[in-house]
Amino acid sequence: MSLLVVGSIALDTVKTPFGERADILGGAASFFSVAASFFAPVRLLGVIGEDFPECHVDLLRSRGIDLRGLERRSGGKTFRWSGSYEGRMDVATTRDVKLNVLGDFKPTVPDAYLDSAFVFLANTDPVTQAHVVRQIPGRKFAMLDTMNLWIDTKRADLVDALRLVDGVVMNDEEARSLGGSSNLIFAMNALSNLGARLIVVKKGEHGAVMLRNGEFFALPAYPLDAVKDPTGAGDTFAAGFMGHLAATGDTSWSNLKRALAYGTVTASFTVEDFSLDRLLAIERADLDRRLAAFVSMVTW
């Protein structure tokens, strides 16, 4: 089934202990759409500026991603993010952000996308997320990502948005913050009580845990002895998760478990190199091989 992603497309400058790269392809929707294209037909809704290199557009097109919702704004500049990672590399330090064309992006879903069955609302203002999801009343499953900025400044709007969708994905600090407890499980139960139907929490090197209808499921991360660049890990985790759901059209609890495993192994490739370099160097069979290896590392 079709999988629509709405979110940012960026030019990133990233510094990690393994090097520094300037103006590389970034943004949640870029990471998500490329990673999800291993699984299902992907539709992209986003905005870029005049300065966005055509080679990146060609790359997205080469992955079979539907770009009818990609707007190139004349006279505008592409969203830019600059960040760095140190030590355990679990937190990015933002050095600079320029919203540029993303600043006033109010996405209108093109007619060609209105029959999208699966919808991923990458991190943005929850008012915008609600605006988008309301345009696709026939969707089968929608999920949103968020960040501390919205938890701190637009909490009520975020709670409204999470009640509109079928699932939310966030990292563990965000879940503890929105759920109001330093105990993650308590916080996830609180999010459930707020109206979230499915809560997926990403914990980086510590794996992921999800909750639906009072049932928990958790997985450790795939063990990696070198993480070159964690940028995009969360977005490609969501892409593996949503991609598997869209590919199978199955949102049962048992298939959500398998989707969490696909999210885990997809993200594990992403962080092995900068930008999308590692994901672009593998094939679907590599994902399935790593999933099989992962199974033997987490089941007994």
Add this chain to the structure above:
Amino acid sequence: MSLLVVGSIALDTVKTPFGERADILGGAASFFSVAASFFAPVRLLGVIGEDFPECHVDLLRSRGIDLRGLERRSGGKTFRWSGSYEGRMDVATTRDVKLNVLGDFKPTVPDAYLDSAFVFLANTDPVTQAHVVRQIPGRKFAMLDTMNLWIDTKRADLVDALRLVDGVVMNDEEARSLGGSSNLIFAMNALSNLGARLIVVKKGEHGAVMLRNGEFFALPAYPLDAVKDPTGAGDTFAAGFMGHLAATGDTSWSNLKRALAYGTVTASFTVEDFSLDRLLAIERADLDRRLAAFVSMVTW
């Protein structure tokens, strides 16, 4: 098969967001021996002072723990630890330590214990750990725990000790420190290169991961929405792990995986109340029921 534990017996004063308790039963060997007694016949080697309440001795005896190696030192005082936990409760803040009789404890393994098949060396000076394990040449499987103090002050002795035993267990900060990398998987591989045969890393709310012969296995923690007192979690984790190995006499990789799951659920009970209160309120069947529930939360 018999399971010998060598380690501290303490009177703890503990403060957590859920309350404060003074002079409660603590110490690694107390936690370990009670928890392991669900699984296998346990032998205790440790020292207490004149002030140690007889009711605690009765408690240990009531669990069938062999106390022939329990020395009550005339004129001495029992080891005391006072600590507190805040926020996420993942780190104890030590408020006071009085080694007392533990200060010059050089354990001699009693003749009655010399045929112990499984040996757990709870955290203490690695020179003492090596001294103990050398007294039991016929052991089948010995494992040691350690702490940052020894990594920082007796690194060479610790490396010598870990080469003598079949496995080491430590928390993730300790593993990163001894392994010399902020990447846990890299650090575990480094410990393997140092000569550790089995490396088990405890990550508290994030579960556990182990490595042997180049193979990794990882489990998330059992999801708990309230942790009252984390004291003893690591020791009872080790007890569930070693207890299952001793009960089955099987140290194959597949049985180590099951042992890690038993360690996980055993520790999950411990932290639900102060001291050993929760473990003393359950039966072996409760451990097995939680293990079954845990399986459905981590396999797909």
